[in-house]
Amino acid sequence: TYLLTLRSKSPGGNGFWLVDLLEDPLPGVGTYEDFNTIDWVREKSKDRDRHREITNKSRQSTVALLRSLSDAFSGWLLMLLVGLMAGALAGGIDIAAHWLTDLKGGVCLIGFWFNHEHCCWTSNETTFQERDRCPQWQSWAELIVGNSEGAFAYIVNYLMYIFWALLFAFLAVILVRAFAPYACGSGIPEIKTILSGFIIRGYLGKWTLITKTITLVLAVSSGLSLGKEGPLVHVACCCANILCHLFTKYRKNEAKRREVLSAAAAVGVSVAFGAPIGGVLFSLEEVSYYFPLKTLWRSFFAALVAAFTLRSINPFGNSRLVLFYVEFHAPWHLIELAPFILLGIFGGLWGALFIRANIAWCRRRKTTRLGHYPVIEVLVVAALTALIAYPNSYTRMSGSELISELFNDCSLLDSSQLCGYKQPVNVSETGVGNSLADRPAGEGLYTALWQLALALIFKMLITVITFGMKVPSGLFIPSMAVGAIAGRLLGVGMEQLAYYNHDWLIFRGWCSPGADCITPGLYAMVGAAACLGGVTRMTVSLVVIMFELTGGLEYIVPLMAATMTSKWVADAFGREGIYEAHIRLNGYPFLEAKEEFEHSSLAVDVMRPRRGDPALAVLTQDSMTVEEVEVTTHYSGFPVVVSQESQRLVGFVLRRDLLISIDNARKRQDGVVSTSQVVFTEHAPTQPPEAPPPLRLRGIMDLSPFTVTDHTPMDITVDIFRKLGLRQYLEWEGVVKNFTGKKRVPWEKGWEPLPRCAAIVSASALFCSRAAGEPRQFWQEVKPRHKRQAGKFN
């Protein structure tokens, strides 16, 4: 028979995955259904067999050698492509978002496709003092009523601002709803879940990519309190997933593809901040599940390529790689650690509070009628944001502009209100604030401080209801903005305190009059890191990203003190970061690697069937007919045993593989009828001559299923699942008496709320035992409604 022939090609018994993959005898065998967990061991085994085959062949001919070489370098080529594509997309997003954001305020007369800055660059009439003003750029009031001053013009501008904000927000939410429901949110929780081995078809497909790219630009431009960093990670992962289809090695292997996706996550952060090393560490620390060293090296390469692609596109127009370029002139003093730690505490408190409030709000959205009107929700929030944000210049500007202004030293932004210091008496009147020394705050600065305080409260409240709406929304920029405002306020406070109290003990010795002792920009940066740390619980990667922004090791210590404090404070209120909280809220099957498993139960407590339940459904190796096998397909997989009486374990078979094989045999193999015997042994048993030919299925059986004793402590059990990436294993008690069959994972059946989850049986089920009782409406809600979405790309 067909399968037998294939088996005989790879004697030894362990090469059976090889057969599946290289020869592809039965399409579908070895693949997974949607919303299922992959089996890492099987996938890696498949890849190793494939690699071995290619290596062996390469010794035979030059063509095969070349094929082997191209196979070895295909990973690098793929990384190069991912870097180029993600970098180019990020550049496009930056340029488009910049233009649309400016469009809310006015339009360029030379060409409507110029943004404000470019418009005034193109004109030669700009002076250094007023770079922002040029006759070519006209606000809407100028254009409509021909007047840029006065209350009426202000109202026209105000209304136009709200109009554009509503338009962009409406387009964003409508596009998401119509083309790719998966494009909403930040995407990082889902990517974490996918990287841990879950399959969500279409989540990283081309429709998601196109929709997310366009709607991200719209959402950012609409002025909503959201950032583009998280979605950029999603975009980069979509690119990687689509490009994977060019290479057989990655298309056919879920584990290999996840390596590429891990690297793509690094690429996403790399282009978001211009911080390649930070991106790689972000992927390692925050997102990835399986991160071998090879991936480390490749992600670094891809992140660099992406960063340089972005730089050659030069969207910020300053040929800087980083999003916020910072240069401080004064060192910090040890005493300043106290306010830095204070910022850390603030960041931690805010992080914990934000997570609670946001999760509560999202749960409300899921459980009440609110969730049924996503478009109206977005419009209301956008209108509210625009209405409140416009009058305050710090909320009117985009999040990244705000952060950039708050981070900077006053010597660099003299025209800003934030630098409205009084001139000290002994400085000559010619230089406009050239001195770096501390100065008393003037009128302008006090106004700025009031506005900042109001902006802080507004940002804190609006971000809670914004994150989780059905538009692409990242959390990095809003969190950093909150922290940066708080930090700048504290920094200016400290500066004034030091200026007026040089003689205090804490300032004596390092802060003499006329010296530049306190840098409020540094406080803003530390505050931003603290708040971002409190919300996401990132640590090393956060500090490294910030390090790459400043480029000096000097400021790592304040950053580290703040992030560490922030993490500890936030952890005291709950150990989950925002991404983990959203994973739990949405009921994804995810085994958190950072979390310690505190139960002291044994594997026996979670195995199914429990003691006393009806016996486990098993297949026998040579005494069942096709019909009998097909009847017992209520479960996802079956142990194969010698016979019902002597339950010696032979192997494990997945339902999906079984059904596909039987189907296929019916079509291709003559004489397979319902009474044919299903045989898992190496040699068919002797049969009466009139019996139909047996169906041999040893090829699809896993000959080495994992087993543990029922006395294994729960924490070791969890470790095995995490580290080996198993999908299920079998438990045995004494002799192999009581196997645990694999139940269907609950979400296949439409998410009935189970009182207690399926069991230790599968990795996803293990997760469930933790999240039992959570509402699981997400999948029903977001499940693709469009054919094109559920289609080709996994």
Add this chain to the structure above:
Amino acid sequence: TYLLTLRSKSPGGNGFWLVDLLEDPLPGVGTYEDFNTIDWVREKSKDRDRHREITNKSRQSTVALLRSLSDAFSGWLLMLLVGLMAGALAGGIDIAAHWLTDLKGGVCLIGFWFNHEHCCWTSNETTFQERDRCPQWQSWAELIVGNSEGAFAYIVNYLMYIFWALLFAFLAVILVRAFAPYACGSGIPEIKTILSGFIIRGYLGKWTLITKTITLVLAVSSGLSLGKEGPLVHVACCCANILCHLFTKYRKNEAKRREVLSAAAAVGVSVAFGAPIGGVLFSLEEVSYYFPLKTLWRSFFAALVAAFTLRSINPFGNSRLVLFYVEFHAPWHLIELAPFILLGIFGGLWGALFIRANIAWCRRRKTTRLGHYPVIEVLVVAALTALIAYPNSYTRMSGSELISELFNDCSLLDSSQLCGYKQPVNVSETGVGNSLADRPAGEGLYTALWQLALALIFKMLITVITFGMKVPSGLFIPSMAVGAIAGRLLGVGMEQLAYYNHDWLIFRGWCSPGADCITPGLYAMVGAAACLGGVTRMTVSLVVIMFELTGGLEYIVPLMAATMTSKWVADAFGREGIYEAHIRLNGYPFLEAKEEFEHSSLAVDVMRPRRGDPALAVLTQDSMTVEEVEVTTHYSGFPVVVSQESQRLVGFVLRRDLLISIDNARKRQDGVVSTSQVVFTEHAPTQPPEAPPPLRLRGIMDLSPFTVTDHTPMDITVDIFRKLGLRQYLEWEGVVKNFTGKKRVPWEKGWEPLPRCAAIVSASALFCSRAAGEPRQFWQEVKPRHKRQAGKFN
């Protein structure tokens, strides 16, 4: 009975490690013998039980809560201490080595404890042009014959140089021999092995620390072609290991201690180069085996603390954090990638060649009489080095000085011969080489190039025989020196080529006359990275270390191109880096995580006993006497089964635990005689009333041994060992018929060369099957001869 009482405290059956650890009923149970592999699963399980216990208790009283808090923060405190201690030691080593190196040339008259630079700082008579000359610093010729010029003075200086070099080398090797044989070499191969779970008592002890610190200074000062970077990693790990003894949590748990050691490796590189992020990545990429995220964060903290401690000691006198501070003024051009890749190829070739030559030489040392005279060997090599090195100024200076000079742009070291360019005609005569533009090479530069070429050949040859001698010796600096020389030579060549051929196609457009187009210092840096990469096969960490030296993302692309090429070229000649090669040479049991396992065998092929061998030695759960148990102790561990007839597996017992328990019972428990029954069941079987009381040993039995089927492919088997860190597991065939007992690991019995190694049975044995046939003399040779060494610290 005693054990029974303890068991009853922790019902549930999985808490038995808890009993061992917290109550410590039998000292020794759960510990390991020297030259054995630890069981990661058991250690982590122990720690989790401990943690759970403390957490549970903390709810009961305030004291317990405080204890729980101090326990949680003890890891951070430990990291702080490690950082401080390692930073301070590194500072001391730097200062002492600097002083002793200068002592070879002369002495300071103000105080002999000043080095050359300090001596001339202290004096005020230095001019800017001749910073190095001051009357207070006298060369040996001036001091002895009163004359600093002429052939006689030169010879006196020459002889004094050789004398000091020999003295330092002699002291170094004698100290190593007398006090701590383990202090020799770089230590990184051994640390890799230890981190993977092997136990080498005394390798990280206080005598090793003291000896290594002192002899490292001497070895570096003696002018031998070696660096201090590898040994600094060893020193940092010794610090960490010693400080671990302050905290119960780390003292008693081998797995937890290894987390700290991983962080210490990061600290070592951090202080060696002033590159904390690079250090952490080095530990992650190159050294560590088990590196959870928590460790990432803590190593980063420790690495930073160490770097700042070092900076406050300020051994280089320039308040720079980094070893080689580099600042380039010109960007690189895309065409220059060609020479950079050429340097990568050179680095790869040299790396592969060096590893082969060095391993061949080390094997020769092991197998011939050469190895019996370590002191004479060191003296001969030191004499040879000094003799050849003195006449050439580039070999006379220390390795790090050389690299620093080669890395630098000419604008920074105008007085150096390397900058002996001719002045271009159109530059005014006042500025001495202030122009950064490319210039034609002059007399001085040509001399320098010749000297560099000779230095290159000398360094390449001498490093091969130096690395592996019985003095502390690192490989980073010599490798980098070779690469830096080659790179500088190529860089100057390119510069001259571009200067004289501005009109060539490849130079047109970016290298016009008078422009500063080519930076030879960058070539030196790229060459250094390429050679280091070729030797160690580091990738990301290497690029990040170099990035931290320059601080600019600009130069990452050249570095990356060179290291990538270098790694690929070197890998084509053999996939092992120098550390892996030395691990294999020394026969350490190490399972390389990077290496793919290419065999297509099954677990059944490596299990012991083989099919046909006599049956496995097992214990029965309730039918053996103490005497019978004691007789069967030829193996390291035994499966416990129900009875000899029905071999149902109950658990697994280690020989060491068994013997300690029986010994202890004999001493403490009344009535235990040779005919007492050994019972592993929960309830003792009924016995005749006159029988001696049974000895209950369920407490030391592992109730959840790992098992796999004999059909498991070898690569999955290896994966299980690597990822879970097992020490052994059991194989089963069909029903649990054929267990694999654990043979003694070969090095316990004195290293007979086995024809084929012990088996899949233990992690170390698995390694053996690869290294079978290698000579294993190292342990006999280095085994501690001194009581103080074998003593307290593991």
